Amino acid sequence: xxxxxxxxxxxxxxxxxxxxxxxxxxxxxxxxxxxxxxxxxxxxxxxxxxxxxxxxxxxxxx
Amino acid sequence: xxxxxxxxxxxxxxxxxxxxxxxxxxxxxxxxxxxxxxxxxxxxxxxxxxxxxxxxxxxxxxxxxxxxxxxxxxxxxxxxxxxxxxxxxxxxxxxxxxxxxxxxxxxxxxxxxxxxxxxxxxxxxxxxxxxxxxxxxxxxxxxxxxxxxxxxxxxxxxxxxxxxxxxxxxxxxxxxxxxxxxxxxxxxxxxxxxxxxxxxxxxxxxxxxxxxxxxxxxxxxxxxxxxxxxxxxxxxxxxxxxxxxxxxxxxxxxxxxxxxxxxxxxxxxxxxxxxxxxxxxxxxxxxxxxxxxxxxxxxxxxxxxxxxxxxxxxxxxxxxxxxxxxxxxxxxxxxx
Numbered sequence: 001x002x003x004x005x006x007x008x009x010x011x012x013x014x015x016x017x018x019x020x021x022x023x024x025x026x027x028x029x030x031x032x033x034x035x036x037x038x039x040x041x042x043x044x045x046x047x048x049x050x051x052x053x054x055x056x057x058x059x060x061x062x
Numbered sequence: 063x064x065x066x067x068x069x070x071x072x073x074x075x076x077x078x079x080x081x082x083x084x085x086x087x088x089x090x091x092x093x094x095x096x097x098x099x100x101x102x103x104x105x106x107x108x109x110x111x112x113x114x115x116x117x118x119x120x121x122x123x124x125x126x127x128x129x130x131x132x133x134x135x136x137x138x139x140x141x142x143x144x145x146x147x148x149x150x151x152x153x154x155x156x157x158x159x160x161x162x163x164x165x166x167x168x169x170x171x172x173x174x175x176x177x178x179x180x181x182x183x184x185x186x187x188x189x190x191x192x193x194x195x196x197x198x199x200x201x202x203x204x205x206x207x208x209x210x211x212x213x214x215x216x217x218x219x220x221x222x223x224x225x226x227x228x229x230x231x232x233x234x235x236x237x238x239x240x241x242x243x244x245x246x247x248x249x250x251x252x253x254x255x256x257x258x259x260x261x262x263x264x265x266x267x268x269x270x271x272x273x274x275x276x277x278x279x280x281x282x283x284x285x286x287x288x289x290x291x292x293x294x295x296x297x298x299x300x301x302x303x304x305x306x307x308x309x310x311x312x313x314x315x316x317x318x319x320x321x322x323x324x325x326x327x328x329x330x331x332x333x334x335x336x337x338x339x340x341x342x343x344x345x346x347x348x349x350x351x352x353x354x355x356x357x358x359x360x361x362x363x364x365x366x367x368x369x370x371x372x373x374x375x376x377x378x379x380x381x382x383x384x385x386x387x388x389x390x391x392x393x394x395x396x397x398x
Contacts, residue, residue, distance in 0.1 A: 001211055001212045001213075001214045001242055001247055002212075002213075002214050002283045002285060002286075003281065003283070026236055026240045026241055027188070027231070027232045027236050027241070029231065029279075029292065029294070031292065036292050036293060036294060036295070038230075038233070038297055040233060041297065041298060041299070056279075056281060056292065057214075057242075058188075058209075058216070058231055058232060059209045059210070059211050059214065059215075059216060059241070059242065060186060060187050060188045060191070060209055060211075060241050060243065061186055061209055061210055061211035061242075061243050061244045061249055062092055062094060062095060062096040062097075062183070062184050062185055062186045062208060062209050062210060062254070
């Protein structure tokens, strides 16, 4: 478990990327170029090839 | 004041800061890996009043990271809140400390947070955090989220109407089984200790009125020793920050059985408090299985199952993986 950096290989929407990562039901935040955003508010947003997206899992253990 | 002399010397605290701490009131929800470290730190730092709430009892595999417990607590199956408070009182007898052995629910949380200055989250699931989030928002009490699994941890100060809230981060509960737990990927005691220490430190800063509070989600990973901060903005359509909808606090209906983090164990909470005493229940159950009354709770073994029953009627059913079997064992032996 950790944050994960993903290099986007081809233009994709956030929805497509999240679906591919099998993360659609786990809570995550995404970071792109220093900007944090909520995936479910940005499903239609396009990420261009070559960008590096950071996935930040939100956790529950304690 | 002598016992706090090294803390009083720290810039920004001084005697007046220590006096503020001595008048402060904190609530710690959960007394496991995070909660024991937070409680230890804050009692030693000299908060005035502390309430520790936990639903569980001490088991052997807790000792790796739950710093206030020992083998004698395991042997006696001590409720965590009581075992912790016994130790904390020996550490600093001038702090008023109360233990509450209960499951925090929408029915009791408002009573629990009444009159406290700050709430520290040391829980182990997302649903309870959404409940804390709603309740603290309603009563305008700051709370500090903390979580850790494996070598990964995070914490964030949540100040109602000021910062993003937990509902901004998690708009709805994820599907069951989609979130990793200490049961599935383990946890290091360094991760929980660091996160809990960061939470304790932020709590002290809040209680002191320090304006230099952490405003971000702080994420750590001990695998590569990374610490970084992420600015979390309020969600545009957050039902709580935007419309004040208290979905988790206002939820009606009976409590669902809960699978406990880290063990093959399910918690059953009856709709009404149990009226019979545990001693009475023991006499009834020892006719059909092995029952022992341990002072704070009753242990009952039958077939391959083990039930641990608390005075309020709540029970942990061990040896089952599905909620239906747990519920039917509860109905069969304790009654509904």
